[in-house]
Amino acid sequence: MFHDELGCNAHSNEQVTGLPRGSGAPVATELLCSNLLLRAGLMHLLASTRFAVADESRSGNSLPSGRSSLTPALYIVDASGSLQQTVGFVQDARSKQPTARFVAIADSFDLGLIQLAIAAGVDSFCLSTRGREVLVTILDLTMAGGQFLPGTVLQSLLSQAHTMSGAGQIAAASCGNAPDPRATKLSPREAAILQSLMGGDANKVIARKLNVAEATVKVHIKAILRKTGAANRTQAAMWANENLRPGEQPSLSN
Numbered sequence: 001m002f003h004d005e006l007g008c009n010a011h012s013n014e015q016v017t018g019l020p021r022g023s024g025a026p027v028a029t030e031l032l033c034s035n036l037l038l039r040a041g042l043m044h045l046l047a048s049t050r051f052a053v054a055d056e057s058r059s060g061n062s063l064p065s066g067r068s069s070l071t072p073a074l075y076i077v078d079a080s081g082s083l084q085q086t087v088g089f090v091q092d093a094r095s096k097q098p099t100a101r102f103v104a105i106a107d108s109f110d111l112g113l114i115q116l117a118i119a120a121g122v123d124s125f126c127l128s129t130r131g132r133e134v135l136v137t138i139l140d141l142t143m144a145g146g147q148f149l150p151g152t153v154l155q156s157l158l159s160q161a162h163t164m165s166g167a168g169q170i171a172a173a174s175c176g177n178a179p180d181p182r183a184t185k186l187s188p189r190e191a192a193i194l195q196s197l198m199g200g201d202a203n204k205v206i207a208r209k210l211n212v213a214e215a216t217v218k219v220h221i222k223a224i225l226r227k228t229g230a231a232n233r234t235q236a237a238m239w240a241n242e243n244l245r246p247g248e249q250p251s252l253s254n
Contacts, residue, residue: 027143028071029053032089033078038128042076042105045132051139072100074143077122079106083113087234090120095202101142105135114149116241120200124148183243185227193220194228198237 029051033039043053051074075093079086090102102122106113109125117125124142126135127150138148186194189210196206203221207214221233230236 024050024140026050026052027074027139029074029076030072030093031076031078032093033076034081034085035078038078038080038105045135049136049139051136072097074139075100075102076139077102077104077117079104079109079113079117079125080128083116083238084232084234086113087116087120087237090117090122091200091234094121094200095205098205103139103142103148109150116238119198119237119241125150127152182228186224190220190224190227193217194224194236194240197221197224197233198240200237 027050029046031039031042031053033042046053054072072093075090075097077086077089086104090104093100093102101124103124103126104117104122105126105128107128109127114125124138124147126138126148130150141148193206193210196209201209203214203217207217210217221236224230224236225232228236228239230239
């Protein structure tokens, strides 16, 4: 359940209490960020907290003295770039560390980004315009198993979703809201694999679910890319999010 930046439940406005404020056991943290200035700023903000960030400028990607060199338990994702880059960051890290927690940071968030980021595995979202105390609180909340969405972003998304819903109803009444014809070209197995791609699953995870060889999964993915016109698996997942209705998304367990 998402919370707003004041530490309140986004749905019931109940005050969140008992959460640590950057104290406790060290948390091995990795920054998924191509912006060097943002990376430096985040490392400076987290330097005196329990979130131990690897310093890539040091030999062997080592951590400062006293910091943990364990596998990352938390990823902070720069979501200010392209949507494809952001989702790619998350999917790649998620395939390596499926139990890690993810927090996305950007100046602003739109509905499309949040939907795909959540599907890829992002747990919380933080505006880069907020202060250090808010950032650390969000990280603590996320590591405690919570989810966070800034209140201002939530209100904007609700308004945007309402507007899009109204426009969609008008379009459906006037033109029948026809689906992308490419969706009908997918076999049930391909549609199921595409659903798994939307969830950020790696090929080996999909192969295990289907009880087939990983090479077989790769063949299916190539067919999916050809039929949907996508250049890569991230674009295919984005296409599916827009064009596959819930009833058209069979489960791999079926």
